[in-house]
Amino acid sequence: MRSGPVLAIDIGGTKLASAVVDADGTCHARRSRPTPPSTPTTSPSTTDRDAVELLDAVVGLASESLHAWAGSAAAGSQPVVALGVGCGGPMTTGGELVSPLNIAAWRDFPLRRALRDAFGLPVFVDNDAKALARAEGWLGAARHERNYLAMVVSTGVGAGIVVDGRLVDGSSGNAGHLGHVIVEPDGRRCPCGAQGCLEAETSGTALAAMTGRPAAEAPVELRRRTGRLVGRAVASAVSLLDLRLALVGGSVALGFGEPFFTAANAELAERSRLSFAAGARIVPVGLGELSPLLGAAAVALGHPDPGRSAPAASSGPS
Numbered sequence: 001m002r003s004g005p006v007l008a009i010d011i012g013g014t015k016l017a018s019a020v021v022d023a024d025g026t027c028h029a030r031r032s033r034p035t036p037p038s039t040p041t042t043s044p045s046t047t048d049r050d051a052v053e054l055l056d057a058v059v060g061l062a063s064e065s066l067h068a069w070a071g072s073a074a075a076g077s078q079p080v081v082a083l084g085v086g087c088g089g090p091m092t093t094g095g096e097l098v099s100p101l102n103i104a105a106w107r108d109f110p111l112r113r114a115l116r117d118a119f120g121l122p123v124f125v126d127n128d129a130k131a132l133a134r135a136e137g138w139l140g141a142a143r144h145e146r147n148y149l150a151m152v153v154s155t156g157v158g159a160g161i162v163v164d165g166r167l168v169d170g171s172s173g174n175a176g177h178l179g180h181v182i183v184e185p186d187g188r189r190c191p192c193g194a195q196g197c198l199e200a201e202t203s204g205t206a207l208a209a210m211t212g213r214p215a216a217e218a219p220v221e222l223r224r225r226t227g228r229l230v231g232r233a234v235a236s237a238v239s240l241l242d243l244r245l246a247l248v249g250g251s252v253a254l255g256f257g258e259p260f261f262t263a264a265n266a267e268l269a270e271r272s273r274l275s276f277a278a279g280a281r282i283v284p285v286g287l288g289e290l291s292p293l294l295g296a297a298a299v300a301l302g303h304p305d306p307g308r309s310a311p312a313a314s315s316g317p318s
Helices: 049-070 111-119 128-138 198-202 204-211 220-241 251-256 258-271 288-301
Strands: 006-011 015-021 027-034 082-087 123-127 148-153 157-163 245-249 281-284
Touching: 006 049, 006 128, 006 288, 015 049, 015 288, 027 049, 027 288, 049 111, 082 111, 082 128, 082 288, 111 123, 123 128, 123 288, 128 148, 128 157, 128 245, 128 288, 148 220, 148 251, 157 198, 157 220, 198 204, 198 220, 204 220, 204 251, 220 245, 220 251, 220 258, 220 281, 245 251, 245 258, 251 258, 258 281
Parallel strands: 006 082, 082 123, 148 245, 245 281
Antiparallel strands: 006 015, 015 027, 148 157
16 A cells, blocks of 8 residues: 555546545645547557547646645645556556547557656556545445445446455456446447447437437436436346445436436336345445546555555556
């Protein structure tokens, strides 16, 4: 487990954010900006213009946070000891190569190496939803839980899963892609190529495509439908993994509010009929809008993962 302030970066399909986060979870020098638009790369070349422009935007934003921290009274003589990143997936182990479905310019992009070269710090990268699970176990609504999932319903949809006090990584670090559980077999085509994925039916991108308006303007019945489909996917995870708590964040879920969560819990109760799953619940994340940055910081600091003292060695600097 590392101690000391870390630079935290959240890379999403809609927004980039950065901050310096100290060991007790206080965020300093928060900065954010929209994610630059991009088009798909024709090859995994790091010289692709959109890919480099996006990296420059990330580095520039994080540099602003670093400079603001260095000039603050809170900094004192404390050096930033590491850099943590939450980024959409999929990705190879440790974020060596990232291919976020909602960031078209990055395909097999060497994110960890690029950030290490830019900042000269140890860099730790994980999926943004797994980072959320870390944050909620560290400081949020799962602080006293050993079995839970935390999910993001935003531009994309994903989850981080904690079982027996350990964050589930999977063979390549991509465990938790709940957004690609099929909830409507004859539903919309997903960016992953499958049909009827939760992400294809409930993400902000999908909702905007369905209505022709921003997801925030979705009518109440669509908000309820989104909740029902999330509840359906969570029910599968609850029965598969013997969980009783799902924490949900992201701009879509939190923005939709009560109609979303009421519908999600009704669907979860209807679909989870095994005795051990009775009483499972879906609740908002405890850290609100800070959860992505605290998640990125938790990746760098090694939280929560009580079963391990730090992120896997493959996530660290080479």
